[in-house]
Amino acid sequence: MRKFVLAGAFVGLGLxxxxxxxxxxxxxxxxxxxxxxSKEKFKIALANQDKWQxxxxxxxxxxxxGIDVETFKKEMLATVKFPEGGVVGKNIARGEKLFGDPKKGxxxxxxxxxxxxxxxxxxxxxxxxxPSLRGYGKRGxxxxxTYIRIYNSxxxxxxxxxxxxxxxxxxxxxxxxxxxxxxxxxxSPLNK
Amino acid sequence: MRKRTLLAxxxxxxxxxxxxxxxxxxxxxxxxxxxxxxxxxxHAYVDEGREMFHTPGPNGKSCATCHGQDGKxxxxxxxxxxxxxxxxxxxxxxxxxxxxxxxxxxxxxxxDKKFMKKFKKWNGPYRVPLASYVASLSxxxxxxxxxxxxxxxELYKMxxxxxxxxxxxxxxxxxxxxxxxxxxRIRLQGLPDPVKNKVYAHWPAYRFGxxxxxxxxxxxxxxxxAYLLYTKQWSKKDWVKxxxxxxxxxxxxxxxxxxxxxxxxxxxxxxxx
Numbered sequence: 001m002r003k004f005v006l007a008g009a010f011v012g013l014g015l016x017x018x019x020x021x022x023x024x025x026x027x028x029x030x031x032x033x034x035x036x037x038s039k040e041k042f043k044i045a046l047a048n049q050d051k052w053q054x055x056x057x058x059x060x061x062x063x064x065x066g067i068d069v070e071t072f073k074k075e076m077l078a079t080v081k082f083p084e085g086g087v088v089g090k091n092i093a094r095g096e097k098l099f100g101d102p103k104k105g106x107x108x109x110x111x112x113x114x115x116x117x118x119x120x121x122x123x124x125x126x127x128x129x130x131p132s133l134r135g136y137g138k139r140g141x142x143x144x145x146t147y148i149r150i151y152n153s154x155x156x157x158x159x160x161x162x163x164x165x166x167x168x169x170x171x172x173x174x175x176x177x178x179x180x181x182x183x184x185x186x187x188s189p190l191n192k
Numbered sequence: 193m194r195k196r197t198l199l200a201x202x203x204x205x206x207x208x209x210x211x212x213x214x215x216x217x218x219x220x221x222x223x224x225x226x227x228x229x230x231x232x233x234x235h236a237y238v239d240e241g242r243e244m245f246h247t248p249g250p251n252g253k254s255c256a257t258c259h260g261q262d263g264k265x266x267x268x269x270x271x272x273x274x275x276x277x278x279x280x281x282x283x284x285x286x287x288x289x290x291x292x293x294x295x296x297x298x299x300x301x302x303x304d305k306k307f308m309k310k311f312k313k314w315n316g317p318y319r320v321p322l323a324s325y326v327a328s329l330s331x332x333x334x335x336x337x338x339x340x341x342x343x344x345x346e347l348y349k350m351x352x353x354x355x356x357x358x359x360x361x362x363x364x365x366x367x368x369x370x371x372x373x374x375x376x377r378i379r380l381q382g383l384p385d386p387v388k389n390k391v392y393a394h395w396p397a398y399r400f401g402x403x404x405x406x407x408x409x410x411x412x413x414x415x416x417x418a419y420l421l422y423t424k425q426w427s428k429k430d431w432v433k434x435x436x437x438x439x440x441x442x443x444x445x446x447x448x449x450x451x452x453x454x455x456x457x458x459x460x461x462x463x464x465x
Contacts, residue, residue, distance in 0.1 A: 041430075044432075061356060
């Protein structure tokens with residue numbers, strides 16, 4: 001219902017004033033004073049497509065065009081920021097919550113790994129888009145590779161379906177490290 | 193109403209672990225059975241639309257004034273939409289066409305915020321019921337989107353481009369979920385292939401899950417929510433959830449999908465989980 005009230009405010013152009021978050025109103029620089037219409041906003045959002053997304057926008061969807069795979073990976077790897085405390089975090093419980101909160105049936109607003117992966121056998125509502133992560137910690141994978149995969153999956157697999165969660169800032173480096181800790185911990189439900 | 197909702201939740205529970213309910217032909221048996229019993233809540237919207245079709249607007253004209261009693265002259269129209277309309281100088285889908293008729297010919301005011309709000313609402317009296325009714329006048333006919341006009345050609349190209357355009361904080365595109373991942377599950381939700389399976393034939397559709405009727409505008413705009421599009425830096429979180437209603441982005445994608453559905457028989461209102 002709420003979203004339709006919002007849609008109602010989209011009447012024509014120039015009526016968008018009401019939709020601007022208050023915080024932004026306050027900090028918007030002078031040059032941006034004039035409010036953007038929903039049309040302009042959407043246009044900008046599309047124009048924000050980065051060069052790697054563009055390379056992955058051909059009908060194969062999964063094979064980059066115009067950048068060779070090795071360069072693509074190198075450029076993506078260069079975007080990965082590592083946390084000060086190392087790639088294996090300390091807060092395993094937070095890692096579990098970000099991966100998918102078992103108390104909420106595996107939901108998590110930002111990591112949302114269960115949308116695509118199965119993991120904890122207790123969570124039945126899991127997608128089959130990515131490989132199952134059951135027993136992940138027993139596979140002898142370097143935690144650094146796990147970290148990179150989550151931070152920017154395109155550093156390992158250009159145009160992968162898996163979102164670049166760290167690159168986009170959906171998850172912070174420390175948060176990703178906690179997820180890594182959860183995934184590699186021998187006591188984690190993933191690995192039992 | 194209450195009964196309908198209960199029924200829906202019983203059905204949802206029963207089908208909780210299902211995979212893809214894709215095109216109408218692949219509807220789960222419990223919904224098929226409902227259809228056979230004639231229990232299809234979508235028909236209420238069609239009936240409501242028929243009534244509105246014959247209701248005069250502010251200047252005394254109704255849809256029927258121009259399009260004939262019981263929409264005689266609109267039989268088959270929906271099967272060819274979206275298409276270019278000379279009177280408004282642009283390509284319109286059903287939602288946009290209805291809005292144009294009401295504001296251009298029936299005395300409704302486009303600048304009247306209250307009217308526009310009512311028009312856009314999913315449970316309003318105008319857009320969704322009228323779209324459902326007008327679409328139903330093409331039942332049994334084959335979808336036949338032509339792309340003769342240069343504007344249609346251009347918009348089609350834009351639709352195809354948008355379909356594959358990976359963008360936003362999830363690196364998604366329509367094609368990721370509906371071409372590459374079609375047949376897979378995102379959590380428990382099966383992902384259909386609207387292009388290959390010509391799903392347009394059953395839109396507008398009633399969805400049990402949300403207990404309401406959706407036009408294709410609603411469907412396309414709603415799918416955009418998955419992208420996490422934003423204009424500023426991430427930290428400022430200036431989210432752009434959907435393209436504006438009646439905008440070319442939406443119509444372009446509709447044109448792309450409806451053209452892909454050419455040859456399929458219109459059968460509306462559809463019924464989905």
